[in-house]
Amino acid sequence: MSAPTAFRIRRPGRLAAETVTLLVAAAVAFPLYWMVLSAFKPAGEIQSTEPRPWTLSPSLDSFRRVFEQQEFGRYFLNSLIVAGTVVLASALIAFLAATAVTRFRFRFRTTLLIMFLVAQMVPVEALTIPLFFLMRDAGQLNTLGSLILPHIAFSLPFAIWMLRGFVKAVPEALEEQAQIDGASRTRFLWQILFPLVFPGLVATSVFSFISTWNDFLFAKSFIISDTSQSTLPMALLVFFKPDENDWGGIMAGSTVMTVPVLVFFVLVQRRLVSGLGGAVKD
Amino acid sequence: MTTQLTVTGKRPAATTPPAPRPARRGGPRGHRPWAPWLYLLPALAVLGGLLVYPVYQLGLISFLEYTQAQVSGGEPTSFKGFGNYTTLFADPQFWQVLLATVLFAAACVVTTLAVGCALAVLLTRVRALPRFVLMMAALGAWATPAITGSTVWVFLFDPDFGPVNKLLGLGDFSWTYGRYSAFALVLLEVVWCSFPFVMVTVYAGIKAIPSEVLEAAALDGASQWRIWRSVMAPVLRPILVVVTIQSIIWDFKVFTQIYVMTNGGGIAGQNLVLNVYAYQKAFASSQYSLGSAIGVVMLLILLAVTLVYLRLLRRQGEEL
Numbered sequence: 001m002s003a004p005t006a007f008r009i010r011r012p013g014r015l016a017a018e019t020v021t022l023l024v025a026a027a028v029a030f031p032l033y034w035m036v037l038s039a040f041k042p043a044g045e046i047q048s049t050e051p052r053p054w055t056l057s058p059s060l061d062s063f064r065r066v067f068e069q070q071e072f073g074r075y076f077l078n079s080l081i082v083a084g085t086v087v088l089a090s091a092l093i094a095f096l097a098a099t100a101v102t103r104f105r106f107r108f109r110t111t112l113l114i115m116f117l118v119a120q121m122v123p124v125e126a127l128t129i130p131l132f133f134l135m136r137d138a139g140q141l142n143t144l145g146s147l148i149l150p151h152i153a154f155s156l157p158f159a160i161w162m163l164r165g166f167v168k169a170v171p172e173a174l175e176e177q178a179q180i181d182g183a184s185r186t187r188f189l190w191q192i193l194f195p196l197v198f199p200g201l202v203a204t205s206v207f208s209f210i211s212t213w214n215d216f217l218f219a220k221s222f223i224i225s226d227t228s229q230s231t232l233p234m235a236l237l238v239f240f241k242p243d244e245n246d247w248g249g250i251m252a253g254s255t256v257m258t259v260p261v262l263v264f265f266v267l268v269q270r271r272l273v274s275g276l277g278g279a280v281k282d
Numbered sequence: 283m284t285t286q287l288t289v290t291g292k293r294p295a296a297t298t299p300p301a302p303r304p305a306r307r308g309g310p311r312g313h314r315p316w317a318p319w320l321y322l323l324p325a326l327a328v329l330g331g332l333l334v335y336p337v338y339q340l341g342l343i344s345f346l347e348y349t350q351a352q353v354s355g356g357e358p359t360s361f362k363g364f365g366n367y368t369t370l371f372a373d374p375q376f377w378q379v380l381l382a383t384v385l386f387a388a389a390c391v392v393t394t395l396a397v398g399c400a401l402a403v404l405l406t407r408v409r410a411l412p413r414f415v416l417m418m419a420a421l422g423a424w425a426t427p428a429i430t431g432s433t434v435w436v437f438l439f440d441p442d443f444g445p446v447n448k449l450l451g452l453g454d455f456s457w458t459y460g461r462y463s464a465f466a467l468v469l470l471e472v473v474w475c476s477f478p479f480v481m482v483t484v485y486a487g488i489k490a491i492p493s494e495v496l497e498a499a500a501l502d503g504a505s506q507w508r509i510w511r512s513v514m515a516p517v518l519r520p521i522l523v524v525v526t527i528q529s530i531i532w533d534f535k536v537f538t539q540i541y542v543m544t545n546g547g548g549i550a551g552q553n554l555v556l557n558v559y560a561y562q563k564a565f566a567s568s569q570y571s572l573g574s575a576i577g578v579v580m581l582l583i584l585l586a587v588t589l590v591y592l593r594l595l596r597r598q599g600e601e602l
Contacts (some may be wrong), residue, residue: 014407020414021404029419031474032426034445035434051445091322100321110324121331123535123583123599125557126577127563130339131332133353153332156325184408204365214427216538221565233429247437265425 005054035258038251039063046248062252072235076256080230082144083212087205093152094159095167095201099162099189102167105173113164119157124150128221135222138260147218153209162207166200167193179240202268211260232257283336337581338480344574353570366575375551376559376576383534383555386465394475395396395526397479403510405485406496420478428475432542435471458544462554468539476532480525488514520598525592531584537561556580 036154038046040058045051066072101113131150132141140146170193178188216233223229236257334551344366351357370376401420407414423431437546441445441454457467491514499509537557544553547562554562563575 014409017404018409018412021408021416022402024401024417025419026410028416028423028474031434031438032422034438035430038437047443048440051443051448053445066537093328096321097325100318104318104321106315106318117592118585118588119329119420121531121588122333122337123557123577123580123584125535125537126334126342126560126574126580127336128561129570129574129577130336130343132565133338133339133343134332149328150332153328156329156332160325210425210427214429214538216429216541217561233427236429236433242472247443250433251437254433258426258430261424261425261427265421267435 004047035225035251036255039255041248043248046251049135061179062248063256065246066189066235066239066247066256068275072232072253072256074228074233075230075232078144078229079257080260082147082231085148085208086155086212087209089148090152090155090159090208091201091205094156094163094204095194095197097156097160098163098167098197099193102164103172109250113161115161116157116160120161122157124154131218132221140222140228144229147212147221147231148213150218151208151212151215155211159204159208162204163200164198167214184223206265206268210261213257301321307316322583328567338572340581343571343581344578346571348571348574350568354570362571370572370575370579375554378556379551379556379559380579382465382553386469386555387533387536388463388531390469390472390476390528390536393469394476394480394523394529394533397473398477398525399484399522401477401481402484402488403506403514405481406488407506410413417482420481423474423593424476426475428538429542431471431475432539433469435474436543439467459549461548462555464544464548468536468543471539471543472522472536480529483521483525484518487518491517523591523594523598527587527594530587534580534584534587 029195034053038061040060042054042057042059042061045055045191101109101116127150135141135146140149174192175188178192183192214233215231219231219233223231223234225272227234232253236250236253238248238255333382345362345364346352347360347362347365352359400558401416405416426434436458438444439457441447441456447453447455455463458464495513496509499513504512535557536555540555540558541561542551543577546566547554547558551559551562557580560573560576560580563576
């Protein structure tokens with residue numbers, strides 16, 4: 001993000017603008033700072049009615065409580081498996097589908113595209129009821145599959161819609177050239193198109209990863225009796241108690257749950273911003 | 283979504299067919315008309331089984347008598363026609379929740395757009411370092427899972443141990459006790475985690491405007507507001523349409539924040555929105571058919587929003 005500003009006229013207001021920018025950044029980052037800080041605070045300081053924005057005696061007690069009491073590692077692994085599978089599967093499926101709707105002209109193509117758009121609007125939460133019965137009838141309740149399958153389905157429409165722009169941006173001349181050079185369609189697909197569209201796949205994956213990792217409703221509704229199949233959000237809820245929330249545990253758990261997403265974001269942020277930008281500029 | 287906001291409508295030359303486009307079946311190679319369907323097969327299979335079929339089931343259940351007795355097989359399911367809808371529409375709570383959902387979503391959308399656009403413009407006026415810092419902070423908020431974001435915001439505003447009340451001198455004022463303060467708290471969290479998308483997208487859009495245009499406007503002495511209103515906003519219109527519609531859809535469906543922050547819909551259900559209402563009806567009180575009927579209502583409302591979206595896209599001359 002070191003590109004030059006849109007317009008570089010010296011203005012007396014720039015310093016003020018930069019101050020405001022930094023203040024806003026501090027305000028936006030504050031909740032995350034407070035979360036991490038509280039996770040490291042010793043119990044006495046969290047329960048203090050005089051909260052201080054620093055701590056002089058950081059402790060790992062809250063993290064220890066999280067990891068020891070709640071099979072947290074297991075939940076964490078489950079979350080990773082679910083999110084990882086969904087990201088890979090939906091990226092591959094969406095890539096194929098996006099190729100189909102951009103590189104071919106066929107009947108119902110426009111209808112399909114509109115369906116993909118409409119599908120994005122379907123309130124996932126409303127479908128929890130029929131999905132619950134579907135999973136029950138298929139004997140999939142209390143399995144990770146009951147989380148993976150619906151999430152693939154719900155990430156697909158958006159992923160296809162977004163990838164479309166990236167596939168379209170690859171000049172068709174390239175495909176003709178590959179054909180002249182004797183490359184099969186499959187070979188063109190995987191050895192030429194796939195690498196070129198990869199940045200777009202990464203940007204798209206961010207969305208499917210986040211929606212899956214963050215999922216709370218399916219995790220709560222479909223994993224009802226076998227807690228060994230639970231995912232992270234459930235582990236977090238354990239620390240909410242009717243009268244006395246264990247804020248240290250909640251904050252430590254939240255930190256552990258947020259860090260992988262942050263890492264993922266930082267890793268792909270360049271591609272995300274340029275991906276969105278590229279898509280917008282087309 | 284953000285893809286294909288063809289502002290100029292131009293496409294790579296190779297893909298632009300002559301005006302009355304001849305249907306080029308089977309793609310560049312002409313033969314094998316089933317090839318695209320082969321590529322689409324996995325997507326269609328997954329979507330058909332886990333999206334289309336459940337939508338059909340949702341509609342079906344909303345016309346049945348379906349409670350715990352039917353689920354456990356104790357009683358046969360019976361067809362109720364519009365009975366569930368009649369029950370629902372006769373319930374004053376439903377209308378109250380519907381109104382709350384619409385107003386809450388509207389407030390979230392307006393605030394998110396205002397904050398996102400203002401910050402996007404601000405980003406164009408600062409040097410790289412402050413821009414990078416704000417970008418990073420925004421990405422952090424964007425990346426935060428809804429559930430952890432909710433828990434952190436509740437903690438920040440906790441009457442006993444939270445720093446916000448301390449800072450504002452509110453004593454032990456409980457934000458989640460009152461209906462409006464609870465909604466306000468959820469709104470803050472929702473705006474916090476959804477403005478980055480608007481900011482990044484609009485910023486990318488502004489950067490695509492030729493800088494000469496903005497410079498000329500600035501040299502002519504136009505104020506920042508004037509530049510936004512007369513130069514940026516018209517060019518950004520397609521992008522603004524997309525982020526607005528996307529925000530409406532997201533904010534109308536807020537679930538986790540309400541559920542976690544107000545503990546399942548607030549005291550006596552004062553903070554229920556349609557989504558949480560449907561969930562509570564179905565899974566807390568086992569009235570699956572009523573819950574499904576609420577789901578159908580949501581589906582229809584969002585479908586209406588989508589149709590408006592499609593019309594706007596069409597009017598912009600976007601080619602699908």
